[in-house]
Amino acid sequence: MASMTRLDRLDALPFTREHRKLLFGSGVGWALDAMDVGLFSFVIVALSQQWNLQSGEQGIIASIGFLGMALGASVGGLLADRFGRRQVFAITLLIFGIATGASALVWSVGALIALRFIVGLGLGAELPVASTLVSEFAPPRIRGRIIVLLEAFWAVGWIAAAVIGYFVVKAGDDGWRWALLIGAVPAIYAAVIRFGMPESVRFLQSRGKNLQAENTVRRFERSAGIDAPELTELPATEDVAEEAAVVEPAVPARARLAALFAPVRRGQTIALWTVWFCVNFSYYGAFVWIPTLLVNSGFSLIQSFTYTLIITLAQLPGYAASAYLVEKWGRNRTLAVFLIGSAIAATLFGLATVEWQIIGAGMLLSFFNLGAWGALYAITPELYPTALRGTGAGWAAGFGRIASIIAPLIVPTLAKTAGLPTVFIVLATAFVIAAVAAFQLHDRRGQSIDDFDDAREDAAAPAA
Numbered sequence: 001m002a003s004m005t006r007l008d009r010l011d012a013l014p015f016t017r018e019h020r021k022l023l024f025g026s027g028v029g030w031a032l033d034a035m036d037v038g039l040f041s042f043v044i045v046a047l048s049q050q051w052n053l054q055s056g057e058q059g060i061i062a063s064i065g066f067l068g069m070a071l072g073a074s075v076g077g078l079l080a081d082r083f084g085r086r087q088v089f090a091i092t093l094l095i096f097g098i099a100t101g102a103s104a105l106v107w108s109v110g111a112l113i114a115l116r117f118i119v120g121l122g123l124g125a126e127l128p129v130a131s132t133l134v135s136e137f138a139p140p141r142i143r144g145r146i147i148v149l150l151e152a153f154w155a156v157g158w159i160a161a162a163v164i165g166y167f168v169v170k171a172g173d174d175g176w177r178w179a180l181l182i183g184a185v186p187a188i189y190a191a192v193i194r195f196g197m198p199e200s201v202r203f204l205q206s207r208g209k210n211l212q213a214e215n216t217v218r219r220f221e222r223s224a225g226i227d228a229p230e231l232t233e234l235p236a237t238e239d240v241a242e243e244a245a246v247v248e249p250a251v252p253a254r255a256r257l258a259a260l261f262a263p264v265r266r267g268q269t270i271a272l273w274t275v276w277f278c279v280n281f282s283y284y285g286a287f288v289w290i291p292t293l294l295v296n297s298g299f300s301l302i303q304s305f306t307y308t309l310i311i312t313l314a315q316l317p318g319y320a321a322s323a324y325l326v327e328k329w330g331r332n333r334t335l336a337v338f339l340i341g342s343a344i345a346a347t348l349f350g351l352a353t354v355e356w357q358i359i360g361a362g363m364l365l366s367f368f369n370l371g372a373w374g375a376l377y378a379i380t381p382e383l384y385p386t387a388l389r390g391t392g393a394g395w396a397a398g399f400g401r402i403a404s405i406i407a408p409l410i411v412p413t414l415a416k417t418a419g420l421p422t423v424f425i426v427l428a429t430a431f432v433i434a435a436v437a438a439f440q441l442h443d444r445r446g447q448s449i450d451d452f453d454d455a456r457e458d459a460a461a462p463a464a
Contacts (some may be wrong), residue, residue, distance in 0.1 A: 016223035031157035038161025043176040062408035068120020070401030076125025077394015085133035093190035096122025101184025104177040128393035135381040144326035148374035155315035162309040271440035276400030278434035282427040285407035311362035315370040322371035335375035336438040341368030343431035350424025
């Protein structure tokens, strides 16, 4: 161990109890995010009936949250690279948890729109920050699988939302208020997560906080059965002194953004942003509106919620398949295959006319679409070095959220004027475009997350 660097020691560890705690702690926050987004797809159905909302008002209420998510993801990534992953993760949970609870008390469309924007800010920032933090601890040989498993918590949250929607939202006129109060749980969880999770060793080391970095590595080593007591000061060994000298200066946000489009990264960034945009467009264009579209097609509220719950359950095997294949086939190939499957499923859903076809096609869409999300979150943080990882992941997600703003505005109008089949053909086309872009992304399966070509990275690095 003496000849290994701190990061080499961390990467050499097996999947330990500490890794499991980090994955579960981040995953619960992820699930609570999904529960909030999923709950609102049910809440908006109830509100449309109670408040007599027009399709334009429904679209604005749905889209304003995604506008907040776009800004939150972009700013959150920058803050994570500046102040640390754990800090931003906890603060974002707190913001969207409190705002969700406050949404349960509103009595006007205007107040609901304002609070949904705040919810989106917190939610949008949390997701890329959490995936960045977990990816920087995960053993390289199974890093992709761990990130897909983290993303699988989204399905847990969405299923919870479907259950709450079925049993709580439809229970009475105030059911949607009680559902949103349940969504305030992240505010409580944030207080717990702040003190229980470790900060990224890579981030700590880049800021010269080597004692904290060393003790965090030792914490994970102890979990693997290695004798590594906590230190009160660093030993004056040659490798520690060398690492302590390598401290990255704080880089201005504008320089980090410019570095995403440096020649060495430009192609990857453009391809990645294309995938994020198209996947967001199709996912939120479909899943936010499925309960409403089913009701508008003549199904009762209970039938709509029941079908949505069944469709949502198919997300879990989709994640499981993706978690296996990202390490077997690679990230980009798995992502592209699941996107093509999503395109086929979306087309079938748009053409479905009877119950078994709707449920079957919907389950296929859940399986492939959420499997694609898992692979996308696995590949995204691997495309950027530590100094840019939060920024790169956050801005890719933020750009994608622009599509999630557009889709809820387009879908109700398109469904009304052109019909449901046209809606899902448009969504399928977006999936195909994303699949083509996915093949352009580098596959860094099994490599250290820091394993970048030094000469190329130096040439593209942002100036301090």
